[in-house]
Amino acid sequence: xxxxxxxxxxxxxxxxxxxxxxxxxxxxxxxxxxxxxxxxxxxxxxxxxxxxxxxxxxxxxxxxxxxxxxxxxxxxxxxxxxxxxxxxxxxxxxxxxxxxxxxxxxxxx
Numbered sequence: 237x238x239x240x241x242x243x244x245x246x247x248x249x250x251x252x253x254x255x256x257x258x259x260x261x262x263x264x265x266x267x268x269x270x271x272x273x274x275x276x277x278x279x280x281x282x283x284x285x286x287x288x289x290x291x292x293x294x295x296x297x298x299x300x301x302x303x304x305x306x307x308x309x310x311x312x313x314x315x316x317x318x319x320x321x322x323x324x325x326x327x328x329x330x331x332x333x334x335x336x337x338x339x340x341x342x343x344x345x
Contacts, residue, residue: 240282241316249280249316253288256310262292263299267342269307273334276325278311284318286311291330300324 241249257275258268269275269290277289288307292300304322311320332345339345 241280241284245316246280246282249284249286249314250278252314253278253280253286253311253317256314257288257307259310260303260306262297262303265293265343267335267339269303271336271339272330273336273339274303274330275307280317284316286314286317286320288320288322289325290322291325291328293330295326 254270254275257278258270260269261267262269262272262274265272272293274292275288275290277287279287281287288311290304290307292303297303304324308320308322311317332340335343335345
């Protein structure tokens with residue numbers, strides 16, 4: 237099929253999408269949502285469509301309506317991305333052990 241992305245191009249889009257997501261912050265926490273461990277998966281297919289599985293710190297998170305849309309908008313701006321689907325899941329539930337080492341240091345964990 238013409239215009240299909242190679243595996244290398246897909247991985248590049250995934251890496252660039254992850255960097256775009258690192259510019260998204262939970263308004264109550266001074267660490268980006270990628271390093272907080274809220275992003276479970278970033279996967280690009282051969283068509284340039286990116287599927288993101290994410291969670292929030294709690295079902296009652298004030299940013300529940302805003303963060304998934306922000307992630308979608310920022311990933312859509314990555315060169316080569318032809319579509320974005322953000323799936324919010326509550327399984328597994330988020331906990332502080334999911335944070336990167338840098339996030340733990342930043343927040344004093």
